[in-house]
Amino acid sequence: MIAQAFGQRTLAALSLLTLFAAWHVAALLLESRTLPLPATVAATFWQACASGELPYHLGMTLLRLLASFSIAMVLGCAIGVALGRHAGLNAFFDNWLLIFLNVPALVTIILCYVWFGLDESAAILAVVINKLPNVIVTIREGARSLDQDLLEMAESYRLGKWKTLRHVIWPQLYPFVMGATRSGLALIWKIILVVELLGRSNGMGYQLHVFFQLFDVASLLAYTVAFIIVIQIIETGLLKPLERKAQRWRR
Template structure:
């Protein structure tokens, strides 16, 4: 019998540019289009160009206003995000594992999901007061229902065969949660975290605009009253850039690590 020679599979050709260079060219093209649009605008105050916006941002950085306001907003975002993930995750897990708990909490989740964020913010300020506790609580209440729904679906999708294995080996409740349930829930938790972060910081800006004396939302309100479009763009782009960096450097690697076991199965 003649030997069968297996030809090695050809490796894919390397791309001429890496993803980093592609992203850099994309950002450069966006700035170039922004510059061209600003050149054709009727007034530089109405639509400032990149140089004017970046110059204003640098001025705000050197005088300390931009770092101060961003740090305050980031603290509120982190606090509200953690509260929403903790409360929504725990309640979602309980609802996904217990039909009775789901029957109790589902109507509340439906109401919370359909309640306008502005109503939640205004009522929280009225009942709790114009303080940081009310700001964080309002954002957490607005975000927790989406975390609840996502984690509940993950808890419902847990593999029953793995549950039977845990019973056969008589694993303790904590080891069953840690070794069997948590890895299966991680894709749902990471998905709710990524979407939750982008929603949370937007709600925080609205909360600050309505009732706080500091933060990015407060600064945007001042710029709006003074018709300072360059200030609005400078603060908006700076904070969006920081949130993008957090997602790229923290949330995306965490999501890949949390779901790595699926690629090994």
């Protein structure tokens, strides 16, 4: 077991090293501003961090992420459960869902800015509208597959609405909420950058736009690295432990 784990660790490290080596060699061969050396990117990254520029823009993006993600999850759970439990509501709104699922993200973003102006609430609304249908569809699936036997048990023992929700329904929805969270974060990250690029004057998306215009590839890559690190921290530091905790009871 230990030897195996060690082997896997080394392999992972080796693969990362290979990637960096390939990058380094390619950059040396090309000798172009459009592909800086890894060392240059690292230096730029360090400078951007030290100057406070990168943390500020990353922070703005994270704040927007947090706001839009929370709104989309709360609304999505509520609507998803409602649609999953009431066939009539579902039949009525199913087409709406289909339409919203298929509107391109860029269209929603532009429309939100056109209709509500280039401000913060329009930006967040655009992200929420893009994310919401996905959450609803996932949670609706969860609400449909609720165990009827357990709901009957809760009803006959008079657990009441709140206790039933907390102890009987929520644990069954949890895997679906985690699924929506995972896919949602991946989606929101990407959309939020476009939102910032089009209509905000701070945040990662705005910065990337600036670097694009300046042809500053080193900074572009430095910000990307920061991005990857943050996502990994959220994934391993927050999502995986949450998931493990919820799966304890499984055989």
